[in-house]
Amino acid sequence: MQATEVIKLVLGEGLPMIGRLLLYDAMKMSFREVKVRRNPDCELCGEHPSVKELIDYQAFCNVPLGVEEAEVFDGSAYEMTPKALKQLLDSDEQPVLLDVREPYEWDICRIEGAELMPLSSFKADQTGITTDTPIVLYCYKGVRSMSALQELKKAGFSKLNNLEGGIDRWALEVDPDMPRY
Amino acid sequence: MKLSNEEVTRYSRHLTLPEVGMQGQLKLKEAKVLMIGAGGLGSPLGMYLGAAGIGTIGVIDFDVVDQTNLHRQIAHSLGDLGRPKAESLRETLLAANPNVRVEVHDERLTRDNALELFECYDIIADGSDNFETRYLINDAAFFTKKPLVSASIFRFQGQLSVFDPASGGPCYRCLYSQPPPASLVPS
Numbered sequence: 352m353q354a355t356e357v358i359k360l361v362l363g364e365g366l367p368m369i370g371r372l373l374l375y376d377a378m379k380m381s382f383r384e385v386k387v388r389r390n391p392d393c394e395l396c397g398e399h400p401s402v403k404e405l406i407d408y409q410a411f412c413n414v415p416l417g418v419e420e421a422e423v424f425d426g427s428a429y430e431m432t433p434k435a436l437k438q439l440l441d442s443d444e445q446p447v448l449l450d451v452r453e454p455y456e457w458d459i460c461r462i463e464g465a466e467l468m469p470l471s472s473f474k475a476d477q478t479g480i481t482t483d484t485p486i487v488l489y490c491y492k493g494v495r496s497m498s499a500l501q502e503l504k505k506a507g508f509s510k511l512n513n514l515e516g517g518i519d520r521w522a523l524e525v526d527p528d529m530p531r532y
Numbered sequence: 533m534k535l536s537n538e539e540v541t542r543y544s545r546h547l548t549l550p551e552v553g554m555q556g557q558l559k560l561k562e563a564k565v566l567m568i569g570a571g572g573l574g575s576p577l578g579m580y581l582g583a584a585g586i587g588t589i590g591v592i593d594f595d596v597v598d599q600t601n602l603h604r605q606i607a608h609s610l611g612d613l614g615r616p617k618a619e620s621l622r623e624t625l626l627a628a629n630p631n632v633r634v635e636v637h638d639e640r641l642t643r644d645n646a647l648e649l650f651e652c653y654d655i656i657a658d659g660s661d662n663f664e665t666r667y668l669i670n671d672a673a674f675f676t677k678k679p680l681v682s683a684s685i686f687r688f689q690g691q692l693s694v695f696d697p698a699s700g701g702p703c704y705r706c707l708y709s710q711p712p713p714a715s716l717v718p719s
């Protein structure tokens with residue numbers, strides 16, 4: 352469809368999608384068209400534009416969200432390498448292993464012995480785990496599990512670790528038979 | 533400009549359409565289209581444009597082909613793993629239609645190179661996958677007065693429009709004046 356629009360513009364034939372936005376939903380197999388009008392207050396093409404040359408788009412798109420985002424958490428002290436986790440799991444001091452990925456990811460692969468607690472519904476005060484239990488968290492790359500770790504820390508948990516690089520690095524360094532996604 | 537005998541036969545189903553015809557096919561051959569992105573959207577876009585006989589197709593993409601791309605970025609094959617996507621797309625297009633000129637820009641589109649690059653083409657086709665690039669493309673297309681054929685996909689939903697303020701239409705910013713908050717942007 353994008354190619355068709357290009358070709359129509361080149362030929363000068365038909366009715367191009369100027370001023371119209373096509374919304375397509377593959378799951379519903381539905382097409383919806385909405386009119387888009389020129390906005391007189393548009394910062395680029397409006398009557399009093401403020402964007403008069405190319406700007407810093409990275410800064411433009413990373414709009415800060417508020418105070419809680421500004422607080423930077425240094426998680427490096429909690430990181431545990433895949434090899435270190437493997438040693439720990441092979442020892443007698445088994446930690447609770449929490450997988451905070453979503454169920455569809457759990458279906459692709461998981462570390463044996465882990466418990467699924469998706470971050471999307473994660474509640475640090477409803478884990479059913481006592482606060483002095485050693486816990487190791489993991490996700491796909493180690494970012495989501497670090498935010499779950501922060502929540503647990505706030506809720507009073509004291510023995511926390513995060514699998515550095517997530518299950519993806521685990522697959523690379525510890526379990527080569529595990530599928531990567 | 534004239535079509536070769538091979539091209540006449542190749543495009544014969546175009547040439548017999550009143551909406552295209554010989555004049556239209558020559559317009560396609562003279563046209564210069566810049567595609568941004570040689571991924572999920574860029575693959576089919578480039579393959580159709582190349583097959584249809586767009587004379588000059590510019591492709592800008594700085595990424596390389598990864599195994600996780602293959603299920604949807606259909607211009608790339610197993611043998612392309614690790615190769616620049618723009619280069620891989622170029623080969624796919626030329627294999628189907630060697631009459632097309634494909635200009636590879638194996639680099640990231642930035643505010644420093646966008647205007648100069650856009651000037652070399654008639655139409656811009658956005659198949660990028662992030663908001664920074666989308667706003668950059670919109671603004672650069674506005675400043676260079678090039679029509680922008682914009683497409684985007686997220687999961688199972690897609691959007692398509694043509695932004696051409698030079699002919700009185702809206703731009704991408706008229707539709708979305710601000711990018712979504714960073715925390716809502718899927719990575």
Ligand SMILES: [Zn+2]
Nearest residue numbers: 393396703706
């Ligand atoms: Zn605008």
